[in-house]
Amino acid sequence: MSIKTITDEDIKTLETLAAKYPERRSALLPMLHYVQSIQGMVSPAGIQVCAKVLDLTPAEVAAVATFYTMYKRFPMGKHHIGVCVNTLCALLGGDDLWKELTDTLGIGHDETTADGLFTLERIECQAACTVAPVMTVNWEFMDSMNPTLLRDLIDKLKIGAPVQSTRGVQITSISDSQRVLAGINDGKYQESPLADDSMLAGLRVAKERKMSAPIGKGAK
Amino acid sequence: MALTPVLTAHWDDPKSFEIESYKKHGGYVALKNSLKMTPDEVIGIVKDSGLRGRGGAGFPTGMKWSFVPQNDGKPHYLVVNADESEPGACKDIPLMLANPHSLVEGIAIASYAIRANHAFIYIRGEVPHVIRRVMNAVEQAYAEGLLGKNIQGSGFNLEVVVHAGAGAYICGEETALLDSLEGRRGQPRLKPPFPAVAGLYASPTVVNNAETLASVPSIILNGADWFKSMGTEKSPGFKLFAVSGHVNRPGIFEAALGTTMSELLDYAGGMRKGSKLKFWIPGGSSVPMLTPDHIDIPMTYEDLAAAGTMLGTGTPMMFDHTTSVVKAVTRWLEFYKHESCGKCTPCREGTYWITGVLEKFEHGKGKEEELEVINDVCGQIAGRSFCALGDAAATPFPGAMKYFADEFREATRTSADASFPPSATTIFEKAGV
Numbered sequence A: 001m002s003i004k005t006i007t008d009e010d011i012k013t014l015e016t017l018a019a020k021y022p023e024r025r026s027a028l029l030p031m032l033h034y035v036q037s038i039q040g041m042v043s044p045a046g047i048q049v050c051a052k053v054l055d056l057t058p059a060e061v062a063a064v065a066t067f068y069t070m071y072k073r074f075p076m077g078k079h080h081i082g083v084c085v086n087t088l089c090a091l092l093g094g095d096d097l098w099k100e101l102t103d104t105l106g107i108g109h110d111e112t113t114a115d116g117l118f119t120l121e122r123i124e125c126q127a128a129c130t131v132a133p134v135m136t137v138n139w140e141f142m143d144s145m146n147p148t149l150l151r152d153l154i155d156k157l158k159i160g161a162p163v164q165s166t167r168g169v170q171i172t173s174i175s176d177s178q179r180v181l182a183g184i185n186d187g188k189y190q191e192s193p194l195a196d197d198s199m200l201a202g203l204r205v206a207k208e209r210k211m212s213a214p215i216g217k218g219a220k
Numbered sequence B: 001m002a003l004t005p006v007l008t009a010h011w012d013d014p015k016s017f018e019i020e021s022y023k024k025h026g027g028y029v030a031l032k033n034s035l036k037m038t039p040d041e042v043i044g045i046v047k048d049s050g051l052r053g054r055g056g057a058g059f060p061t062g063m064k065w066s067f068v069p070q071n072d073g074k075p076h077y078l079v080v081n082a083d084e085s086e087p088g089a090c091k092d093i094p095l096m097l098a099n100p101h102s103l104v105e106g107i108a109i110a111s112y113a114i115r116a117n118h119a120f121i122y123i124r125g126e127v128p129h130v131i132r133r134v135m136n137a138v139e140q141a142y143a144e145g146l147l148g149k150n151i152q153g154s155g156f157n158l159e160v161v162v163h164a165g166a167g168a169y170i171c172g173e174e175t176a177l178l179d180s181l182e183g184r185r186g187q188p189r190l191k192p193p194f195p196a197v198a199g200l201y202a203s204p205t206v207v208n209n210a211e212t213l214a215s216v217p218s219i220i221l222n223g224a225d226w227f228k229s230m231g232t233e234k235s236p237g238f239k240l241f242a243v244s245g246h247v248n249r250p251g252i253f254e255a256a257l258g259t260t261m262s263e264l265l266d267y268a269g270g271m272r273k274g275s276k277l278k279f280w281i282p283g284g285s286s287v288p289m290l291t292p293d294h295i296d297i298p299m300t301y302e303d304l305a306a307a308g309t310m311l312g313t314g315t316p317m318m319f320d321h322t323t324s325v326v327k328a329v330t331r332w333l334e335f336y337k338h339e340s341c342g343k344c345t346p347c348r349e350g351t352y353w354i355t356g357v358l359e360k361f362e363h364g365k366g367k368e369e370e371l372e373v374i375n376d377v378c379g380q381i382a383g384r385s386f387c388a389l390g391d392a393a394a395t396p397f398p399g400a401m402k403y404f405a406d407e408f409r410e411a412t413r414t415s416a417d418a419s420f421p422p423s424a425t426t427i428f429e430k431a432g433v
Ligand SMILES: Cc1cc2nc3c(=O)[nH]c(=O)nc-3n(C[C@H](O)[C@H](O)[C@H](O)COP(=O)(O)O)c2cc1C
Pocket: B052, B053, B054, B055, B056, B057, B058, B059, B061, B064, B081, B082, B083, B084, B085, B086, B169, B170, B171, B172, B173, B174, B175, B207, B208, B209, B210, B212, B213, B387, B388, B389
């Protein structure tokens, strides 16, 4: 896979990220997200550029980049697929999903398919345990997964058919998601579905059983 | 005790995440009221309410705010801990997705109270869907003059930056979070000095959990007494309980503190068909597990402490009779081993070592005498580690041995998968696959 170069335009973007903070170095994590969104990884070149913008040594930047699991030292495929294998998801079905996925694609953790389409990762609890077992595509959540849904998901991604995340946006690529993490608003906040059954579970029971918080003096 | 939707009250509004919806339901009135008070008056109300931090430790919020020195000539900072990565915790992420404005308003009020002109929302990196919603809420609030310069003509200025992490559980620990926010490896700092004195950029800083701050506007709006009319004396107010696992209706249940697990289980539709509760964890994998004998204990800081565990994040995970405790505990230790930041030896080496031995038990190859050794190593980690992640890692095993020692002994002969077939533990049957 050829890796895109970081352009002068990109460096301007990195400069605007650095300018958002009282101390520029605070922008390092967003900047690393940004260079990864361009190159599909944090490459030596990406490290150099971040170091230059922040007036740090490449070694200082590399020390930070290697600490965080979301930064990859190898080029990712078009889609990053995560399976939560922390206890709750794993037991409720995540282990089976992982096995199915790795068997189907013939690759393992932190590996990429030969066609450059998928990179797989065993991921930790995603703060979505009420909709376990959870998977992510480009960090957009796929809630309440099962083997049938998984096969359908992979089939669709392979042919480029539309896939809607259960909580996030329509799936495009890891690059697009990673730009958002850099702090660049893609304006797609309305694309996420509304609160789902698990988020509304308590409110619905409260309404059914006529339970509420005490009426306060500020009530309208 | 009962369900008390406050934060969740309007999540069924089709536009619950938009500013119009939030304002329609009384949003940002509390901010306007706060700006008419002195900062100390705002702190006073939050102190009186007895609100305790929802990040896990339950520290009184008003007291934390009052530790920030006044007139010290230094900039002050508010840092929102929205790193939610504790296994089992899943309340801040849905909260920010459904109603990010309750957080933004809480941030503005808290910043005013602690005299901060700069706030940062540190959100774990794996949730672009939530980051979009929060970025949008912040932009909407700026556009309406609720953030930015001279807010509502009060003379108070506040800049808010939304910041994404990059996958490291330890960055939820408040001092590691500050290092991470300064663009460094997220490793904990020595305390003291505490963040209130020397936090972000060595300036006075308050670090609060997202749910804690989102709870503040309703307290300002309705008063401390209203808040205290829910819950218990030591655990006042409402809380987001997120119930997950082998229940019929997993989800978010906002209830008064002091609600029991059996009540929550009832709201969650009970255990799935044909299943019996085996063990449960009240608030994240870092707090000790409990059994069905404990489900009538009120979910408060004090009652759960008396039962030998903690409220933690208030997000109970429920496991039924098909679940292998040995496998569950092994997986949690694999997590702590993976997430140990490596700064101190007891945690770095201890988690590595315990995980290796537990994996033997999971495969039915443990040795009885090794149970004692794991216990000793847990004792070497707990209280001797640099930060609370070490203590957390030393929690699941002794917690499980207290109630399920026989199951670990069985694991010297039989593998977890043989004793508890995984196909029975999954929930795929319900989905019809
Ligand atoms: C390993 C570790 C992870 C933590 N993760 C979080 C977290 O994700 N969110 C959070 O609010 N607090 C977390 N905490 C607790 C914070 O250190 C801190 O107590 C909390 O953010 C304070 O906010 P509060 O007073 O509003 O609860 C964590 C603590 C430790 C030791």
